[in-house]
Amino acid sequence: MKTIILIGLVGLAAQLVDGALGMAYGVTTTTLLLAIGTNPATASATVHLAEIGTTLISGISHWKFGNVDWKVVRRIALPGAVGAFVGATVLSNLSTESAAPIMAIILLALGIYILTRFTFQGIPRGHLGKPLRKRFLAPLGLLAGFVDATGGGGWGPVGTPAILASGRLEPRKVIGSIDTSEFVIALAASLGFLFSLGSQGINVGWVLAILAGGVIAAPLAAWLVRHVPPRLLGASVGGIIVLTNTRSLFRSGWFEIGGTLQTVAYGVIVLAWAGCFAYSLRAYLQDRDTESADHLTEEANKNAVAV
Template sequence: MRALILLGLVGFVAQLVDGSLGMAYGVTSTTLLLAIGTNAAAASATVHLAEIGTTLASGLSHWRFGNVDWKVVAKIGIPGAVGAFAGATFLSSLSTEIAAPIMSIILLALGAYILVRFTVMGLPRGNLGKPLRKRFLAPLGLVAGFIDATGGGGWGPVGTPAILASGRMAPRKVIGSIDASEFLIAIAASAGFFVGLGSENITFSWVVVLLIGGVIAAPIAAWLVRHIPPRILGSAVGGIIVLTNVRTLLRSDWIGAPGGVQTVAYVVIVLIWVAAIVYSVREYRRDKASESVEAIEAELQGKTGDTKEETASA
């Protein structure tokens, strides 16, 4: 019972982060399932089955708050579904001994990318309003869908930063569109896992609990996306994912690191992680202060211009 409650909380927190940041539900949930001993394919299958419900709830919530561009959803979601089905059948064909470290490496890379991307660069805002072309979105969706299924997550970590980096959509629209299109990826990946694994390796009570936690969090996250600082959240989530998957790799048969080496590695990662969060908070406050100064200057310039016009007319 305690394990199910924990999974429900993980589903809630993971969806809260995913709905606010446009990524990390699958990466976070799969990382936990691997940490408690679930085999790689079953972990990814469990998460993707739960995501059918959570992504539907999240997509509808974002749509109600005006955060979805349906043209982008179609252009990236359909190729993404093809990639997800291919990735699921590929992962299902690997042995557990091979799949677990491979998935941890993928998750570690995604976590490091999230950590560095949001800590160092924040959110680009240039080129807003320019169209996103199919020749960009289709390959992006195909690759992101394949990585998502093989890594137990990755649709958001690959898709969200790539579209944000283009600077052509407002962040809330990017996050809402990625979350809405993930519904197609979850269905395709789940179908691929059923073809490759069947249903005997999936614990459906875990699916239900993850789903309940995610569905509860979805509307809250869609509302929070307008208020929570994505830069800080990205740094925090990236650090958790890196730390957890380094732990998995160091304890795996591939490495089998001694306890002292593991401790040193954890301390170094935590120090980097804390420094990243502190830096993100500082930069976020600096950006907010700059925006406030610019707004005040613009207001003062506006008042000065009005005064000049009144003087001239007098």
């Protein structure tokens, strides 16, 4: 019972993060399931089955708040579904011993990306309002869908930064569109796992716990996307993912590292994580102060013209 409650809380927290960042739901929940001993294919299948419900509620919530660009959803969802189905089939046919460290590496890479992306990079706005072309969105969807299924998460970490980097769509609509299209990706990946694995090893109680937590959090997450500083949230979540999947790699036997060196490695990661969070906090406060000063200057100029 304690495990079910814990998994439900993780589903809730992961959906809050995903709704605010447009990424990290699958990465966060899959990392937890791997940490408690679930095999990679079953972990990814469990998360994607739960995501069918959470992404549906999340998509509806983002639509209600006006966070969705339906042209982007249409152009990226179908290629993403193809990539997710293929990725699920590939992962299902790997042995557990081979799949565990491979998934840990993918999740570790995604964690590093999330951590560095939201710590050091701002959001470009120079091309805001220009249309996103199908020749950009289709290959992006195919790649993101494949990574999502094989890594247990990756639709957001691959798709969201790429669209943000184009600077053609405002951030809240990037996040809302990626979250909404993820329903199709979760459905395709789940079908791929069910065709390849059947229902063997999938704990329905865990699926329902993750789903319940995500459904509760989805409407709140759609509202939070307007208010939560992405830099701080990204730095926090990225650090957790890096630390947990480094531990998984050490336990996989791929790296013959003694206990002392492992402790040192964990210490370095924690220090780097703390440094990233501190940097993110300082950058956020500086940006907020700059925006406030610019707003005051603009208001002063308007008042001067009016006089």
